[in-house]
Amino acid sequence: MTAATTPARVRRPVVTRARHGKLVRHAVGVAVFLLAWEVAARSGLLPWLPAASASLARVAGLAADPVFLGDLLSTLTAAVIGLPLAVLVAVPIGLLLGTVPVVEETTRAIVEFLRPIPSVALIPLALFFFQPEINAKVALIVYAASWPILINTLYGVRDVDPVATETLRSFGFGQAAVIWRVALPSAAPFIYTGVRLAASITLILAISVEYFVGGSGGIGAFLIQASTGIGADAMLDVVATLLWAGIVGLAVNTVLLRAERRLFRWRHL
Amino acid sequence: MLEIEDLTHVYGPGTPNEHHAIDGLKLSVAAGELLCIVGPSGCGKSTLLRSIAGLIKPTGGEIRVGGELVRQTPDNLAVVFQDYSRSLFPWMSVADNVALPLRRRGMDKQRRREAAQEALESVGLAEAGRKYPFQLSGGMQQRVAIARALAYRPSLMLMDEPFGSVDAQTREDLEDLVLKVRGHHQMTIVLITHDIDESVYVGDRVVVLSKAPAHVVGDLRVDLPAPRDQITTREHPDFVRLRGEVGRLVRGVDAPAPTA
Numbered sequence: 001m002t003a004a005t006t007p008a009r010v011r012r013p014v015v016t017r018a019r020h021g022k023l024v025r026h027a028v029g030v031a032v033f034l035l036a037w038e039v040a041a042r043s044g045l046l047p048w049l050p051a052a053s054a055s056l057a058r059v060a061g062l063a064a065d066p067v068f069l070g071d072l073l074s075t076l077t078a079a080v081i082g083l084p085l086a087v088l089v090a091v092p093i094g095l096l097l098g099t100v101p102v103v104e105e106t107t108r109a110i111v112e113f114l115r116p117i118p119s120v121a122l123i124p125l126a127l128f129f130f131q132p133e134i135n136a137k138v139a140l141i142v143y144a145a146s147w148p149i150l151i152n153t154l155y156g157v158r159d160v161d162p163v164a165t166e167t168l169r170s171f172g173f174g175q176a177a178v179i180w181r182v183a184l185p186s187a188a189p190f191i192y193t194g195v196r197l198a199a200s201i202t203l204i205l206a207i208s209v210e211y212f213v214g215g216s217g218g219i220g221a222f223l224i225q226a227s228t229g230i231g232a233d234a235m236l237d238v239v240a241t242l243l244w245a246g247i248v249g250l251a252v253n254t255v256l257l258r259a260e261r262r263l264f265r266w267r268h269l
Numbered sequence: 270m271l272e273i274e275d276l277t278h279v280y281g282p283g284t285p286n287e288h289h290a291i292d293g294l295k296l297s298v299a300a301g302e303l304l305c306i307v308g309p310s311g312c313g314k315s316t317l318l319r320s321i322a323g324l325i326k327p328t329g330g331e332i333r334v335g336g337e338l339v340r341q342t343p344d345n346l347a348v349v350f351q352d353y354s355r356s357l358f359p360w361m362s363v364a365d366n367v368a369l370p371l372r373r374r375g376m377d378k379q380r381r382r383e384a385a386q387e388a389l390e391s392v393g394l395a396e397a398g399r400k401y402p403f404q405l406s407g408g409m410q411q412r413v414a415i416a417r418a419l420a421y422r423p424s425l426m427l428m429d430e431p432f433g434s435v436d437a438q439t440r441e442d443l444e445d446l447v448l449k450v451r452g453h454h455q456m457t458i459v460l461i462t463h464d465i466d467e468s469v470y471v472g473d474r475v476v477v478l479s480k481a482p483a484h485v486v487g488d489l490r491v492d493l494p495a496p497r498d499q500i501t502t503r504e505h506p507d508f509v510r511l512r513g514e515v516g517r518l519v520r521g522v523d524a525p526a527p528t529a
Contacts, residue, residue, distance in 0.1 A: 164358060167356045171421060172346075
C-alpha cells in the first residue's frame, strides 16, 4: 500500500517543480532581453531607442490613456467581428473542398493563385469596395483569416479515419451525418489550430489598414500620430504601442491555447 | 437470415493492381446462428464483411439480409470492427458512443441514454458511461464497441476479427462475453477470425475460406456441449477433432492455389 502511494506523493511535486523551472527560464529570458535593451539604449549603442524602463513605464501609462484605449478597442473590435466571420466562411468551404474531391480539383488553381497574394496588398482594393473604413478592415480580416482556417479544415477533413466513417455508415447513417458527426469533430483540432493562426492575422490586418488609412482610429492610426510627432517622446509612444500589440497577441494566443487543451483533451492523452 | 449467392469482388478491375478478393462465394446463415468465418490472412474476409454491411458494392453476385437485397447498409445490422480505438469516437464519452447509433431508431434522448446504460451493463461496464474511450483499456474499449452494437438491437451482428488486438486473457473474456450476450439477444452473429481455436470455441458452425480469391472450402457444424467453458470445452475430444479439421482446411488452401 505504501509502495503504491509513495511514488504518487513524490511525483506531484516533481511535476510542479518542472513547471516552476519552465516559468523561471521564461522569466530569465525576458529579463536578459530587457537588460540588453536597457544597456543598448543607455550606452548610446542605439541612440534612437528609448530605454526599456521608460518604454515599460509608457506601456503602463497608455493603459490609462483614453485616446489609446479607444484606439485599442477599435482595433480589437474589427478583429473580434472578423474572426468569427472568417470561421463561418472558411469552415463550410473547407468541408466542401475536403469531402467533394471534384470541387477541390476544380477550384485548386484559383485557390493556389489567390493564396500567395499578400493580403496587405489588397488594402487599396478593400478601401475602394468597402466603406466606411471599419468595413474594409473587417472584409480584409475575413479574407486573410479565412486562409489558414480553410486549409486546416480541408486537410483535417481529408485526414478523417476511414474506420470511424465506416462505423457510422455501418449503422445506416448517410453522408450528411458522416460529415456532421465524424468529419467535423475529428477535424475540429485542426480547424482550431487554423483559427489560432488566423487570430494573429486579424491583428496584422487591422493594424495595417489603420496604418494605411491613418485617419479614423485604431492602434495603427495611433502609431502614425505617434511617429509623426517630434522627439524622444514620439518614439516612446511608438515602442510602447508595439509592446501593447505584442501583449495583446500573447494574451489572445495563451487563452486560445488553454482552451484548445481543454477542448481537445481526448486528443492529447 | 443471410443469403450470399455467387459473390464476387474485384478491386480495381482493369487496372494493373487488379485484385480478385472473392470469387463465386456461396453462403447461407440461419437466423440465430453464430457463424465463424476463418481463412488465411488477406483472403478477402473483410471484403466479404464489408459487402454484407453494404459498405462496398461487390462487383458480382447477390447478398440478402432478412430476405432483402443489400444495396446499402441494412437497417437491422451492426458491425464490430477489429480496431476499436479507431471505431469508437474519441471525442465522445463512452455512453454517447453507445447511444449515437440509436438516433437511427428514432429514440428520444432519455430512451437513448437508458438503452446505452443497459447495454453497458450487459458487457460489464455499468460504471464506465461517463468516461472517455482513451481512459479505458483495449479490452474495455472493445466491450464498449460490442455494447454499442448490442444497444442497436440488430438482428445481424457482424464482427471483423473483434479480438485480434487484445491480449490472450482479454480475448478469452471477450469470447465468453459474446457467448453470453447472444443468449440474451435474439440475433444472428457472423464472426470473422483467423484464429482456428476461437472459431471452434465460439461458433455453432465454422466456414473456412480459401485464400484470395475467396470461396468456401469447408463448412463444419460445431456440436459442443453448452455452456462452453474455456478449459473443459477446449479439452473436449470433439473440440480437438474440429480444430484439427479446420486447421487442415485452412492449411490446405495455404498450399499453391489451384487455378480454377
